[in-house]
Amino acid sequence: MPNMSLKKVPMPEQNPEARTRNFLEVALGYTGEMAKEEAQRCLNCKHKPCMQGCPVNVNIPGFIEAVAAGDFEKAYHIIKNTNSLPAICGRVCPQETQCEKFCVRGIKGESVGIGRLERFVADWYMSNREQKKGSIARNGRKVAVVGSGPAGLTCAGDLAKMGYEVTIFEAFHTPGGVLMYGIPEFRLPKALVQKEIDYLKQLGVEIKTNMVIGKVLSLNDLMNEGYEAIFIGTGAGLPNFMGIPGENLNGVYSANEFLTRVNLMKAYKFPETDTPVKVGRNVAVVGGGNVAMDAARCAKRLGAENVYIIYRRSEAEMPARLEEVHHAKEEGIIFKLLSNPVRIIGTDDGWVKGIECIEMELGEPDSSGRRRPVPKAGTEHVIDVETVIIAIGQSPNPLISSTTPDLKTNKWGCIVIDENTCATSKEGVFAGGDAVTGAATVILAMGAGKKAAVAIDNYLKAKPNKIKAAE
Amino acid sequence: MFQIVRKEILNPSIKLMEIEAPYVARKAEPGQFIILRVDEDGERIPLTIADFDRDKGTVTIIFQEVGKTTKLLGSLNEGESILDFVGPLGKPSHLDGVKSAAVIGGGLGTAIAYPQAKKLHSLGARVDSVIGFRNKDLIILEEEMSKVSNRLFVTTDDGSNGTKGFVTDILKRLLEEGNRYDVVIAIGPLVMMKAVSNLTREYGIKTIVSMNPVMIDGTGMCGGCRVTVGGNVKFACVDGPDFDGHQVDFDEAMRRQLMYRNEEKISLEEHECRLRGEKYA
Ligand SMILES: Cc1cc2nc3c(=O)[nH]c(=O)nc-3n(C[C@H](O)[C@H](O)[C@H](O)COP(=O)(O)OP(=O)(O)OC[C@H]3O[C@@H](n4cnc5c(N)ncnc54)[C@H](O)[C@@H]3O)c2cc1C
Ligand SMILES: Cc1cc2nc3c(=O)[nH]c(=O)nc-3n(C[C@H](O)[C@H](O)[C@H](O)COP(=O)(O)OP(=O)(O)OC[C@H]3O[C@@H](n4cnc5c(N)ncnc54)[C@H](O)[C@@H]3O)c2cc1C
Ligand code: SF4
Ligand code: SF4
Ligand code: FES
Numbered sequence: 209m210p211n212m213s214l215k216k217v218p219m220p221e222q223n224p225e226a227r228t229r230n231f232l233e234v235a236l237g238y239t240g241e242m243a244k245e246e247a248q249r250c251l252n253c254k255h256k257p258c259m260q261g262c263p264v265n266v267n268i269p270g271f272i273e274a275v276a277a278g279d280f281e282k283a284y285h286i287i288k289n290t291n292s293l294p295a296i297c298g299r300v301c302p303q304e305t306q307c308e309k310f311c312v313r314g315i316k317g318e319s320v321g322i323g324r325l326e327r328f329v330a331d332w333y334m335s336n337r338e339q340k341k342g343s344i345a346r347n348g349r350k351v352a353v354v355g356s357g358p359a360g361l362t363c364a365g366d367l368a369k370m371g372y373e374v375t376i377f378e379a380f381h382t383p384g385g386v387l388m389y390g391i392p393e394f395r396l397p398k399a400l401v402q403k404e405i406d407y408l409k410q411l412g413v414e415i416k417t418n419m420v421i422g423k424v425l426s427l428n429d430l431m432n433e434g435y436e437a438i439f440i441g442t443g444a445g446l447p448n449f450m451g452i453p454g455e456n457l458n459g460v461y462s463a464n465e466f467l468t469r470v471n472l473m474k475a476y477k478f479p480e481t482d483t484p485v486k487v488g489r490n491v492a493v494v495g496g497g498n499v500a501m502d503a504a505r506c507a508k509r510l511g512a513e514n515v516y517i518i519y520r521r522s523e524a525e526m527p528a529r530l531e532e533v534h535h536a537k538e539e540g541i542i543f544k545l546l547s548n549p550v551r552i553i554g555t556d557d558g559w560v561k562g563i564e565c566i567e568m569e570l571g572e573p574d575s576s577g578r579r580r581p582v583p584k585a586g587t588e589h590v591i592d593v594e595t596v597i598i599a600i601g602q603s604p605n606p607l608i609s610s611t612t613p614d615l616k617t618n619k620w621g622c623i624v625i626d627e628n629t630c631a632t633s634k635e636g637v638f639a640g641g642d643a644v645t646g647a648a649t650v651i652l653a654m655g656a657g658k659k660a661a662v663a664i665d666n667y668l669k670a671k672p673n674k675i676k677a678a679e
Numbered sequence: 680m681f682q683i684v685r686k687e688i689l690n691p692s693i694k695l696m697e698i699e700a701p702y703v704a705r706k707a708e709p710g711q712f713i714i715l716r717v718d719e720d721g722e723r724i725p726l727t728i729a730d731f732d733r734d735k736g737t738v739t740i741i742f743q744e745v746g747k748t749t750k751l752l753g754s755l756n757e758g759e760s761i762l763d764f765v766g767p768l769g770k771p772s773h774l775d776g777v778k779s780a781a782v783i784g785g786g787l788g789t790a791i792a793y794p795q796a797k798k799l800h801s802l803g804a805r806v807d808s809v810i811g812f813r814n815k816d817l818i819i820l821e822e823e824m825s826k827v828s829n830r831l832f833v834t835t836d837d838g839s840n841g842t843k844g845f846v847t848d849i850l851k852r853l854l855e856e857g858n859r860y861d862v863v864i865a866i867g868p869l870v871m872m873k874a875v876s877n878l879t880r881e882y883g884i885k886t887i888v889s890m891n892p893v894m895i896d897g898t899g900m901c902g903g904c905r906v907t908v909g910g911n912v913k914f915a916c917v918d919g920p921d922f923d924g925h926q927v928d929f930d931e932a933m934r935r936q937l938m939y940r941n942e943e944k945i946s947l948e949e950h951e952c953r954l955r956g957e958k959y960a
Contacts, residue, residue, distance in 0.1 A: 379898050381716055381723075381763040418765035420898055424702050445900035449912065456905060456912065456931055458938045465901035473722070473895070479949040482722035482747055483895075484942030558934040605899055607917070 211248035214317030219324055224538040228508050231393045231476055234535055235299075240280070243328040247276035250320045253312055258322060261310040264290045264655045268307060268322055275325055284333040287326060292362045293654055295334060295400050298327025300391060300498075301651050302529045334400070339407045346412070347371040349668055352435035354421045354608070357385020358650045359441030359641025361408060362657030363664075368411040370665050375435070376408075377419040382472060385443055387650070389472035390464075392502050394509070395532075398471075422607040427615070427637060436671070437636050437664045440623060441657060444602045444642035450494070454552030455598070459486060459560035463495070463503045463599035470506045488594025490514045492563045494549055495599035496526040501533065503597045504541045515541050516591060520548040520568050520581040546570070546581065550588065552596055562590045604643050622646050630660040631667070638664055680760035681715075684737060689819040692744045693787060694753045695729070701736030703728070703766045709794035710772030710889070710921055713738065714897045716763040717751050724748045725894045725916075727791040728767060738766070741790035741819075747946040768897040769920050772864075772887070777804050781853065781860045782828070783846050783875055784810040785867020789820050791889055792866040793827075800827035807853060807860070808832070811846035811867075815839040847874045854882055862887060865924060869933045876924030886924035890915045892935060906932055 220236040221227075227234050238246065250272040258268045267286050274283035287294045301307070303323040311319035333339075349372055353364045356378040364374045382388050387401045409415065419425065421442075430438055447462035449455050466485065469475040473483035487510040493503045496519035504515045517536070519526060522545050526533060537543070546568045553562040567587035570579035604621045616624040616633035623632055623639040630638045640656030642648055685697035703713060712727045730739035744753045755761070772795055780799050784792035789810045799806050808828035812818050813836045825831040832849045834842045842849075850863070863886045865875035872888040879886040892904040892915050899917040906915050909926035913919060 379765070380896065381765070418763050419702070420765060420768065423768060423898075424706065424766070445898075447900065447902045449902065456907060456935065458935060462902040465895060465903045468895055468901055474720070477720075478942065479946050481720040482946055484939050484946065486938065486942070558931075607898060 210251055211245060213249060216249075216318045216321040216324070217242045217246040219321075224540070227394065228539050231509060233397055234394050235531075237331055238324060238328040240278070240328075240332070243275050243280075243325055244278060246321050247272045247325060249313060250276070251312060257310040257312060258307045258320070261306040261308070263306065263649075263651050264658070266291050266307070266326070271329065272320065272322070272325055275329060280329055280332045281337065283329045284337075287329060290658075291326075291651075291654070292365055292658065293358060293404060293650070294326050295330035296358070296387065296396065296404070297651050297654070298323050298325075298330055299396055300529075300649075302649065304530045306651070334403060339410075341407075341410050344369060344412070345371050346373065349373065350375070350435045351664060351668075352377060352430045352438045353441065354438065355379075355385060355441040355443060355641075355643070356383035356405075356415065357441055357443050357641060357653060358387060359443070359643075359653040359657040359660075360385070360439065361404060362654045363439045363441060363640070363661045364413045364657075365408050365411060366658055366661035367664060368408065368413045370661070372665075372668075373412070375414045375416060377421050377425070377430075378415065378417045379420040379442075380472065381417050383415050383417060385441075389468045390499070390502070392467070392471055392506055394505070395502065420607065422611040427608070427612050427634065431636065437638065437668055439657070439660050439664060440608065440632070440637065440639040440643055441641045441653070442605060442608060442643045443653075444647040445605045446603045446621070447598070448601045448603060449598055450549065450600060452549060452551050454554055454560070457552055457554040457560045458558050459488065459594055460552060460596045461598065463493075463499045463597055464602065466503055466597050467499070467506065470510070476506075476510060485510065486595065487512050488560070490516075490591075490593040491595040491597065492516045492518055492549075492591060492593040493597045493599055494518045495601070496521065496528060497599065497601070498528045498532055499602075500597075500599035501528045501536050501541075503599050505536055505539060507595065507597065508539055508541065512595070514593075516544050516593070517541055518544045518547050518549060518563070518565060518591075520546065521578060522546055522570065525578045544591070548581065548583065549596075553590065560594055560596055562592050563596055564588055564590045602642075602647050604646065620646060629667070630656070630663040636667070638667075680762060681764040682760045683755055683757055686755075686757050689741065690817050692817075693741060693790070693819055694744070695739060695741045695790075696752075696755075697737045697739045698761065698764060699736060700738045700764050700766075703738050703764065704731045704733050704736045707731040707738060707767040708771030709774070709798045711767035711769045712897070712920065713740065713764055713766030714768060714894065715740075715752075715761050715765075717748060717755070718762050721751070721762065722748050723763070723895055723897075725768070725891070725897060727794075727889070729790050729794060730797075738764075741787070743787040746943050747950045750947070750950065765897070769916060770918070772798070772921050774798050774802060774804075777802070777861045779805040779860045780807070781850060781858075781863045782806055782808045783850060783863065783865040783867070783871075784808070784824070785846055785865075785871040786812055786817065787819075788867030788871070788889075789824065792864060793820055793823055795864050795866075796824060797827045804861075805829050807858065809834070809846045809849045809853075811835065811844075811849075811871075812840075813837065845874070846871060847878055850875065851878055854878070854884075860884055863924075869929055869936065872924060872927075873929035876927070876929070880925050887921050888924040888927060889920045890922055890927065890932060891920065892932060893938065906935075
């Protein structure tokens with residue numbers, strides 16, 4: 209008999225009061241009992257509507273059935289069939305617009321907690337079993353993966369399992385991409401990402417850090433070093449600014465800079481660590497996505513008293529995950545919706561002292577289908593802040609495309625690929641993730657990495673093996 | 680890990696290190712820089728590539744001990760290693776086609792200007808170099824600079840080497856005497872670069888300065904290194920570090936450099952306490 213409760217089994221969490229003073233994970237995860245209870249809410253629908261919302265087609269009813277039966281190991285293997293990073297996706301997928309959006313239990317009441325269950329299963333496996341690698345026959349053919357975000361990690365792992373000699377080239381000193389430098393510890397513990405990276409190393413993947421491709425080595429250099437195919441998963445790391453007066457005042461950050469200082473460089477431990485970050489008593493974060501929520505919640509944890517989210521549309525249009533908005537509100541973040549900055553105001557010696565905003569109203573839908581915000585004349589007002597963090601989106605970094613003339617990009621700087629083969633305009637070079645789509649999601653990047661691994665395998669199988677030919 | 684193969688003390692606060700970094704050495708060009716991190720808790724700091732040896736696979740850096748990271752780096756010895764060392768970053772200087780140049784180095788900036796003077800010299804350009812220091816004990820690279828310059832002028836703020844004045848005083852004299860250059864390259868503290876740019880503007884001589892804002896990634900992903908040039912926002916790590924001195928907003932750059940002054944003090948004090956603690960423990 210299924211569990212007919214209209215609500216998900218609640219997720220144990222650190223209480224808001226305590227958690228705004230630490231960087232520990234907010235959501236604590238289900239116990240085995242809670243997971244079984246939640247799993248029993250699944251009706252095991254014949255047509256599996258939930259699956260159509262999952263970009264990588266996780267067999268959702270299949271794994272949930274195993275959870276309900278208490279066979280967590282089996283559940284894990286079912287998920288792993290199509291999702292390489294379940295502990296991560298369970299935590300950061302926007303479930304409410306993906307799998308859970310289509311769950312029939314969501315018609316009346318809350319949908320099944322698919323993400324929570326996925327997270328539980330992955331965490332259970334990590335603490336109770338060893339990720340096994342089995343023995344892999346090496347084929348001696350070299351593939352280079354540029355960038356170590358979810359796209360690159362997944363592509364590298366899949367290719368290594370097929371027997372390729374894979375080397376990842378990462379610009380930063382630490383692999384992991386946004387999972388390491390962007391998404392904060394309290395939402396995605398770095399130890400968990402590190403485990404996935406360690407597993408790749410066990411699979412024989414070599415990771416070279418401090419390798420800014422396009423500068424240290426070009427794509428042609430990589431080919432000359434014997435890499436027969438290259439996957440580009442360099443993400444969308446170029447920060448957008450608004451182009452309003454005052455953006456270069458002291459105290460104005462891009463979200464990228466702010467989050468990199470906090471997460472990657474661990475500025476929250478300063479002066480124990482050497483990299484500082486400046487957070488005023490009052491902080492304005494401009495934007496309404498996950499990046500904005502993360503920046504706002506970090507600022508709160510770093511001691512800011514008032515943290516404002518300034519977003520030009522209404523809450524319904526906010527692209528952030530529902531859970532993040534909910535958590536941000538619980539933590540006392542102040543939402544200034546339908547509000548847009550027009551200038552940042554500075555003191556005489558050049559430090560931020562306020563941000564002037566104008567109220568907005570929603571007009572006709574624009575090309576994105578969302579109603580276009582238009583300013584309401586005469587509603588300008590100033591909010592006193594000492595720090596401004598700009599989180600209005602990122603574009604792909606032109607470092608590689610600008611040094612590779614035969615690599616085609618579109619007008620937004622995204623690398624152009626053939627949808628079916630993931631192939632770029634340059635022979636032997638494939639791409640996926642945010643570098644192709646612009647800023648998107650972890651699961652889409654992971655899916656792209658998987659697809660590219662298959663495409664690269666097909667490409668190399670059809671191509672004469674240079675090494676064998678030389679023998 | 681990147682090994683220190685040679686260490687030299689150039690003056691009481693400036694040190695030179697030759698680091699084994701074959702990938703960087705292979706591509707390095709004058710005007711480019713590296714970013715290093717000494718240890719796991721360390722900050723990423725940018726330093727100019729002062730010299731490189733492609734055959735040996737080494738890169739030379741010259742740095743002034745001004746804070747925690749540079750002091751920590753300076754305390755390392757030959758044979759020890761640095762955790763991270765990435766480069767070459769930034770755009771190489773555009774020196775082709777230059778027939779005559781004045782290269783101006785202020786203090787430590789001399790180390791950053793040296794590879795440019797060297798390259799110009801090797802391209803056959805006529806090079807007049809002017810280097811300035813606070814006093815004679817702080818003079819660095821005098822011999823190296825003289826080898827790559829047609830004329831070298833060394834000046835000190837206090838006159839302790841026999842020539843008193845700022846680098847701009849000497850440059851002004853050279854210009855008044857009728858010397859003309861295709862380009863003036865000025866590298867040093869922001870105030871000095873600003874003063875040089877103001878001077879050369881009067882004479883309409885193209886002037887290149889090397890900007891040194893606070894950086895993190897050095898790849899264009901944080902925007903922390905932004906400088907305003909000709910009214911446009913540029914990222915020094917990818918669009919520079921060299922810019923047209925007549926276009927740079929120096930006042931903004933000077934202000935931005937002060938952003939972490941308090942934190943820099945805290946970090947250094949903490950470092951020195953820890954050192955004392957170890958010594959007397
Ligand atoms: C703060 C923040 C919060 C987010 N929250 C969520 C969320 O909750 N849920 C969700 O699904 N998505 C979220 N996203 C989006 C998600 O993280 C990205 O869509 C995803 O990480 C993209 O993966 P990727 O592999 O394409 O690129 P990235 O993760 O960006 O990784 C690219 C890697 O390539 C490296 N690189 C770049 N250029 C070079 C070069 N020239 N040479 C070598 N290496 C290079 C970079 O250093 C980086 O490590 C968030 C993003 C941010 C910034
Ligand atoms: C492209 C570039 C090339 C550089 N090349 C050299 C070089 O060849 N040799 C060298 O000695 N220094 C160079 N610098 C400056 C060097 O990076 C700083 O001196 C260093 O980061 C200071 O770190 P710290 O922890 O020792 O001192 P901190 O405690 O961080 O700072 C102490 C003092 O140094 C100043 N400072 C801090 N960060 C920077 C910075 N990024 N740039 C300039 N000043 C800073 C502060 O205003 C303060 O007065 C370069 C900077 C850039 C951006
Ligand atoms: S991967 Fe993401 S979308 Fe797919 S089932 Fe898991 S949480 Fe849902
Ligand atoms: S739609 Fe919901 S109830 Fe139906 S199988 Fe999927 S998760 Fe279970
Ligand atoms: S240092 Fe980050 S963009 Fe230049």
